[in-house]
Amino acid sequence: MPRHTDIKVVYVLGVSEQSVRTLGLSNIKTVTKAYVSLTKPRIMLFLIFTAYCAMFIAQRGVPNLQTMIVGLGGLALSAGGAAAINMWYDRDIDRIMQRTAKRPIPMGIVTPWHALVLGIGLGILSVVMLALWCNWLCATFSLMGYLYYAVVYTMWLKRKTPQNIVIGGGAGAFPPLVGWSAVTGHQGFAAWIMFAVIFLWTPAHFWSLALYKNDDYVRAGIPMMPIVCGSKTTKRQMVIYTFLLLLSSWLLVGSLRAQVLYIIMATAAGLLFLRSTLILMNNKEDQMTLAKRTFLVSLMYLPAVFAAAVVCALI
Numbered sequence: 620m621p622r623h624t625d626i627k628v629v630y631v632l633g634v635s636e637q638s639v640r641t642l643g644l645s646n647i648k649t650v651t652k653a654y655v656s657l658t659k660p661r662i663m664l665f666l667i668f669t670a671y672c673a674m675f676i677a678q679r680g681v682p683n684l685q686t687m688i689v690g691l692g693g694l695a696l697s698a699g700g701a702a703a704i705n706m707w708y709d710r711d712i713d714r715i716m717q718r719t720a721k722r723p724i725p726m727g728i729v730t731p732w733h734a735l736v737l738g739i740g741l742g743i744l745s746v747v748m749l750a751l752w753c754n755w756l757c758a759t760f761s762l763m764g765y766l767y768y769a770v771v772y773t774m775w776l777k778r779k780t781p782q783n784i785v786i787g788g789g790a791g792a793f794p795p796l797v798g799w800s801a802v803t804g805h806q807g808f809a810a811w812i813m814f815a816v817i818f819l820w821t822p823a824h825f826w827s828l829a830l831y832k833n834d835d836y837v838r839a840g841i842p843m844m845p846i847v848c849g850s851k852t853t854k855r856q857m858v859i860y861t862f863l864l865l866l867s868s869w870l871l872v873g874s875l876r877a878q879v880l881y882i883i884m885a886t887a888a889g890l891l892f893l894r895s896t897l898i899l900m901n902n903k904e905d906q907m908t909l910a911k912r913t914f915l916v917s918l919m920y921l922p923a924v925f926a927a928a929v930v931c932a933l934i
Contacts, residue, residue, distance in 0.1 A: 653723040657706050657734050658699030658741070665921075666698045666791065667691050670798030672925040673813055676874060676932045677802040690757060690801030693749035694794055697761040700741030701790075704769035707734040709777075712839040718832055738769065749801075756800040764793030778840070781847035784829075788821030789814075809874035812867065816924065819864040823857040823896055824917040830854075830899075830910035854900040857913075861896045865889030868924055877931040884927035892920045 670691060674682045706713065706724055710731055713719040723729040742765050749758035772787035780786070795813035800806060829836060829843040830850060836843045844853045868885040872878045895916040899909045 650728070653726075653728040654737065656723055657703040657729065657737060659702035659705075660699075662702065663695055663698045666794045667695055668922065669813065669817060669925055670694050670794035670801075672929045673795035673798035673810055674802045675929045676809055676813075676871075677799045677807065679876075679932055682802050686753065686801055689748065689752045690798060693745045693753060693758070694761055694797050696741045696745035696748065697765045697797075698794075700738045700745060701765045701768040703734050703738030703741065705738075705773045707731050707738060708769075708773050710734075712841065715839045716832075716835040718835050742769075749797075753801050754804050756804060756806070757797055760793055760796040760800055764790060764797065767793065779842070781842045781844045783842070784825045784844070785822050788818045791821060792817035807874070809871055812870045812874075813925070813928075815867045816864065816871075817921065819860055819867055820917065820921055822860040823864070823892070824914065826853050826857050827896075827899070827910045827913040827917060831907045831914070850906065854896070857896045858893070858900050861889070861893045865893060871928050875928060875931040877934050880934075881927055881931035884931075885924050888920050888923045888927070892916050 671687070674687060674690065706722055709719075710724040713722050714725040719725065724731055724734055742762070745765065746758050746762050749761055768787075768790035772783065772790050776783040776787045792814040795810050795817070796806060799810035799813075826844055829845050830853065833843075833845050833850075836846055844856070865886070868889055869882060871885070872881055875881050895909075895913045899906070899913050902909055
């Protein structure tokens with residue numbers, strides 16, 4: 620049984636006594652972990668990485684340490700706040716989907732209104748931090764990314780159209796714009812190309828997930844492309860978007876020093892991703908395994924291309 624003081628602590632944090640007894644939450648560490656998970660830390664790190672790469676390319680060297688700390692810290696607050704809003708709004712469907720059923724709100728560990736307050740608070744703190752210690756352009760792009768994900772994608776697109784991922788892909792593409800403006804105070808062509816790369820990468824990435832998690836989305840009533848248009852159309856569009864992704868990645872070459880090396884590395888990564896989507900499209904059997912494989916390849920693609928761009932900008 621949890622101690623009386625433990626119960627008082629978790630009440631303050633928005634956790635019920637029943638949750639304490641049911642889940643064995645006997646200390647602040649477990650509760651803190653639940654709150655951290657509201658910010659989707661793995662996705663946050665992914666977004667920070669793309670902004671970090673943009674900073675190096677913008678600087679063509681190592682950016683100022685304070686700028687990196689403030690810029691990436693402000694972005695982390697924005698991304699975490701938007702994720703918390705997403706979990707607050709989607710709590711009804713998160714309970715239905717196997718992939719999300721163990722999130723803090725469906726599990727009863729965190730109350731919905733606490734997630735909402737956390738999300739709004741982190742968003743405001745991000746804007747203040749970036750505006751005061753970085754620049755207003757950086758703060759503006761961070762806020763745009765926050766609103767795009769929390770409002771445009773989560774509250775509008777996700778449950779209304781099979782193009783939710785295509786249009787909503789812009790939400791995850793803002794970090795390079797944040798990173799670039801943090802370093803330079805303005806935007807550049809390369810920053811928008813990095814935006815386009817992430818935007819075009821998103822459909823094949825998320826549709827591969829949707830293909831092997833299709834039952835989850837059916838139960839939740841989310842109009843993902845495989846449900847509305849079928850797997851054949853979805854896989855065909857994945858190939859198209861991946862091909863456009865490969866072409867867009869080449870446009871970064873003008874902002875880099877080692878241009879030939881970058882073309883080789885970006886092409887190799889792009890062809891590997893394209894090959895995976897082609898195999899998925901042409902093989903009607905074992906869709907589950909091939910969709911999972913394509914999803915994993917997509918996870919490796921973006922870090923590989925962005926890391927290659929950084930290396931080729933520095934050498």
